[in-house]
Amino acid sequence: MVALAFFIGGQLMLVAVVVPSLRGRDEAAMLAVARRFGVGTIIALGVLVVTGFAMADHFGRWSDDTLQAKLAVLVLAGVLMALHVASPRSRPVSIALLLASLAVAWLGVALTH
DSSP states (O other), rough: HHHHHHHHHHHHHHHIIIIHHTTTHHHHHHHHHHHHHHHHHHHHHHHHHHHHHHHHHTTTTOOOOOOOOHHHHHHHHHHHHHHHHTOOOOOOOHHHEEEHHHHHHHHHHHHHH
């Protein structure tokens, strides 16, 4: 839960607070924040993938359509992350990545029911 909170909450904080307050003023500070968040994101994603794999295996959910949809959106989020690293100033990519991340979280909640 902490990894998920860091991943989603951090993105929301960046989108709602950090980027708007630093845009056009302090490019170096925004880049430093993004790099540090990127490191935390990699760690959080690693925790989420490992625990997700363990839970899917433990509960025998590999053939569940919701899990398959979640994995597909997770792959999409990975592609969007790579695009975001390649072109960090692309607002559509940033927004699409945030929406994909929220969809992954929503599908994860749907799996618990």
